[in-house]
Amino acid sequence: MREKMLVLLNKIINRMFIIFIISIIPCTVFSEEKSVDFIETNWSFKGLFGTFDRASLQRGYQVYTEVCAGCHSVQHLSYRNLSEKGGPEFSIEEAKAIAAQFDVEDGPNSDGEMFMRPGRLSDKFVSPYPNVEASTAANGGAYPPDMSVLAKARKGGADYLYSLLLGYDEAPEGFELDDGVYYNKYMPGNKIKMSEPIIEGIVEYSDGTNPTKEQVAKDITTFLVWASEPHLESQHRMGFKTIIYLIILITLVYMSKQRVWSRFGSNAKEEKEEETFDKIERAVTEYEGENPKTFK
Ligand code: HEC
Numbered sequence: 001m002r003e004k005m006l007v008l009l010n011k012i013i014n015r016m017f018i019i020f021i022i023s024i025i026p027c028t029v030f031s032e033e034k035s036v037d038f039i040e041t042n043w044s045f046k047g048l049f050g051t052f053d054r055a056s057l058q059r060g061y062q063v064y065t066e067v068c069a070g071c072h073s074v075q076h077l078s079y080r081n082l083s084e085k086g087g088p089e090f091s092i093e094e095a096k097a098i099a100a101q102f103d104v105e106d107g108p109n110s111d112g113e114m115f116m117r118p119g120r121l122s123d124k125f126v127s128p129y130p131n132v133e134a135s136t137a138a139n140g141g142a143y144p145p146d147m148s149v150l151a152k153a154r155k156g157g158a159d160y161l162y163s164l165l166l167g168y169d170e171a172p173e174g175f176e177l178d179d180g181v182y183y184n185k186y187m188p189g190n191k192i193k194m195s196e197p198i199i200e201g202i203v204e205y206s207d208g209t210n211p212t213k214e215q216v217a218k219d220i221t222t223f224l225v226w227a228s229e230p231h232l233e234s235q236h237r238m239g240f241k242t243i244i245y246l247i248i249l250i251t252l253v254y255m256s257k258q259r260v261w262s263r264f265g266s267n268a269k270e271e272k273e274e275e276t277f278d279k280i281e282r283a284v285t286e287y288e289g290e291n292p293k294t295f296k
Pocket residue numbers: 063064067068069070071072139142143144145150154161164165191192193194195197198220
């Protein structure tokens with residue numbers, strides 16, 4: 001009875017180990033949410049081994065400064081971030097030159113006055129408007145959201161942003177649109193107070209890439225995903241290491257469990273062997289009792 005219980009318990013623990021291992025791997029490897037409604041494209045940064053496409057990030061930065069920065073801020077980014085590992089990886093010199101193109105307010109000086117100076121690596125990205133009220137007033141009552149965490153804040157993330165940028169269309173018949181409001185297939189409610197920001201040939205890429213609408217939308221989206229997760233690549237590396245660590249740990253725990261439990265198994269075996277031995281002994285003594293001469 002006791003032996004049966006132990007065997008059953010052992011089986012249950014074995015199954016639990018297997019279920020745990022089978023469930024943990026897909027959970028971590030394929031954790032990305034899939035949204036079917038959005039326009040499909042391949043993102044290099046998705047998945048466990050995902051990394052950003054450097055050239056795409058650099059082009060995305062170009063799109064941001066030349067197009068989106070007219071209305072949208074990215075307050076969390078500093079010019080220094082542009083040269084950091086895991087980002088667009090401009091050289092320090094390039095990042096310094098980029099920063100120097102912007103005028104930054106500093107001060108007060110010894111006369112107690114604020115003054116303007118060229119940007120430095122440590123400066124935050126310069127915002128197009130001094131405050132939310134000013135940006136809302138300048139955009140007909142709609143606030144162009146800060147882009148620091150936009151890719152994270154919207155359901156669908158990169159796929160949503162990409163689709164939104166390519167989702168401008170003629171409004172279906174009977175769909176009422178006020179002045180300054182546009183029809184967009186992917187905006188909740190299909191009404192957006194931003195005119196189509198990406199049109200054919202809006203930028204001329206310095207690396208010679210053909211600036212089709214899809215290409216520009218992809219590059220700026222990649223840039224915005226990085227802006228909201230500048231450490232994504234190191235997180236992916238860490239995630240991978242954690243999985244390896246977990247697998248090794250589980251294997252070790254499993255092996256030590258097998259070892260501990262094997263004692264119960266061998267005990268049962270020994271008991272059985274002893275029983276058989278006793279039986280043989282008894283049989284031999286009986287035989288001896290009946291035929292005493294045979295053994296002399
Ligand atoms: C002329 C100003 C202007 C420019 C240029 C502009 N936007 Fe906008 N953007 C807005 C305004 C205003 C809103 C708010 C729209 C609303 O709430 O209906 C907005 C909203 C957005 C949203 C948020 C949609 C949502 O889910 O709420 C995204 C994403 C966006 N813009 C991306 C971009 C990108 C990318 C660029 C550059 C390629 C860009 N915008 C250029 C004014 C602008």
